[in-house]
Amino acid sequence: MTEERKNLVFSSPPDDVDAVHEFLESVWTANPEVSEYDRMAFETALIELASNVIQHASGEGGVTCVLSVTADETGLVASLADTADAGGIVLMNREMPDELSESGRGIALIQALVDDLRYERVDERNVWTISRAREAQAE
Amino acid sequence: MEFTTETIGDDVAVIRGDGRLNMVSAQPLRDTVKRAIDAGRHRIVVELSRVPFMDSSGLGALISCLKSARETGGDLRIVAPSTQVSMVLKLSNVDKILTPYPSIEEASRD
Numbered sequence: 001m002t003e004e005r006k007n008l009v010f011s012s013p014p015d016d017v018d019a020v021h022e023f024l025e026s027v028w029t030a031n032p033e034v035s036e037y038d039r040m041a042f043e044t045a046l047i048e049l050a051s052n053v054i055q056h057a058s059g060e061g062g063v064t065c066v067l068s069v070t071a072d073e074t075g076l077v078a079s080l081a082d083t084a085d086a087g088g089i090v091l092m093n094r095e096m097p098d099e100l101s102e103s104g105r106g107i108a109l110i111q112a113l114v115d116d117l118r119y120e121r122v123d124e125r126n127v128w129t130i131s132r133a134r135e136a137q138a139e
Numbered sequence: 140m141e142f143t144t145e146t147i148g149d150d151v152a153v154i155r156g157d158g159r160l161n162m163v164s165a166q167p168l169r170d171t172v173k174r175a176i177d178a179g180r181h182r183i184v185v186e187l188s189r190v191p192f193m194d195s196s197g198l199g200a201l202i203s204c205l206k207s208a209r210e211t212g213g214d215l216r217i218v219a220p221s222t223q224v225s226m227v228l229k230l231s232n233v234d235k236i237l238t239p240y241p242s243i244e245e246a247s248r249d
Contacts, residue, residue, distance in 0.1 A: 102203045106194075
């Protein structure tokens with residue numbers, strides 16, 4: 001696999017997470033070596049992240065995001081930079097809520113599906129990075 | 140995402156989704172299930188074979204609908220979830236309250 005980096009710029013409103021799904025389709029088409037489970041896990045984590053960013057910015061009149069996804073031999077990395085105010089989302093060590101809870105699972109799901117989840121505030125942007133190592137392939 | 144509703148007997152509504160169950164389609168699912176319950180259909184079967192993807196917003200909507208159905212003495216059951224949907228159910232520890240049924244027939248039995 002050669003390294004492949006793809007970018008998407010989207011603004012919500014009017015864009016929504018379906019734009020991220022469609023963008024990932026093009027990433028998977030360009031990287032057919034990525035296993036079905038890696039795709040599924042990474043896509044779920046990235047959609048949870050994008051949904052959180054969109055949802056928390058909805059009270060601020062919307063948000064513009066730059067999403068970059070890299071696929072190479074070692075794994076998958078996504079970086080999402082958004083224009084929302086700082087501090088909207090608390091990331092670390094979120095427990096899965098009880099089974100009848102209707103919300104609060106997004107960050108816990110991301111933590112279960114990727115190897116690393118990071119947040120930085122850079123040049124008045126929130127920059128979120130998730131990475132997942134590729135599954136070991138059977139020889 | 141479109142939802143369609145079919146009825147079986149006196150109190151079962153079979154709701155079929157076609158597309159991704161995420162923050163965009165969560166509210167339409169809630170609205171569709173509410174209409175069925177308001178019409179006296181307390182036993183809700185959500186058929187998921189054409190739902191390739193669900194996130195925590197979609198799962199939240201399913202749980203909200205399950206609670207609404209139970210409050211009126213009914214239930215909500217899911218049928219034929221995809222591999223991704225099953226993964227989200229399991230990681231969220233809700234596979235005990237939303238146990239997948241293999242067919243609409245089995246899910247709509249007492």
